[in-house]
Amino acid sequence: MEERRKSKVSMQVLKSQSMVRSAGDIGPKSISRLRMRKASFGFTGVPGIRPIERTSQVGMEFRRPPLMYLPTYQLDPRTKFDNEIVELETNKILDETFTDHKYNDQETPNLALRIAGEVMRKIKDLNFNRYRIITIVTIAQKRAQCFNNAITFLWDHERDSYVDLRREVNTAIIQVTTFGIYLD
Numbered sequence: 001m002e003e004r005r006k007s008k009v010s011m012q013v014l015k016s017q018s019m020v021r022s023a024g025d026i027g028p029k030s031i032s033r034l035r036m037r038k039a040s041f042g043f044t045g046v047p048g049i050r051p052i053e054r055t056s057q058v059g060m061e062f063r064r065p066p067l068m069y070l071p072t073y074q075l076d077p078r079t080k081f082d083n084e085i086v087e088l089e090t091n092k093i094l095d096e097t098f099t100d101h102k103y104n105d106q107e108t109p110n111l112a113l114r115i116a117g118e119v120m121r122k123i124k125d126l127n128f129n130r131y132r133i134i135t136i137v138t139i140a141q142k143r144a145q146c147f148n149n150a151i152t153f154l155w156d157h158e159r160d161s162y163v164d165l166r167r168e169v170n171t172a173i174i175q176v177t178t179f180g181i182y183l184d
Helices: 002-019 028-039 057-061 083-097 108-125
Strands: 131-141 161-168 172-182
Touching (some): 108 172
Antiparallel strands (some): 161 172
């Protein structure tokens, strides 16, 4: 058994010694061969291999369609963002989902997401032309504290608008802010 161990060890030593080469071991022929290979790096000179155009499936799905119409240079929306209608729709959603709410750490974030999604869907169905609709829902636990919320935008006073609603129940405060930002 000792002879086998020695033979395995000696074979490993021989292999490791043969794999290590110094710069002096490389002859002039092998250096010129390296230079030739370096010039053909990328397989451009190899017959039968053509460069492939790299495209991703995701990039093709999100590629913009070509414009089939001329720009209209329209500066005002056809249907303006109507604060009263948005306020009515938001109040309906809050009446359905928030009136009997009791604050819970696990369920409240999901409720905020659900309310934001429903408000967005309802307002987008109203087809306010060329408006980006942004809805922010904040639910806070009521513990005898004051609540302030600040949001900043670059604002166009003529075309942009927002609706801000605030409700309170015994255990929570909700604030729903919906922005209609006009897209030029």
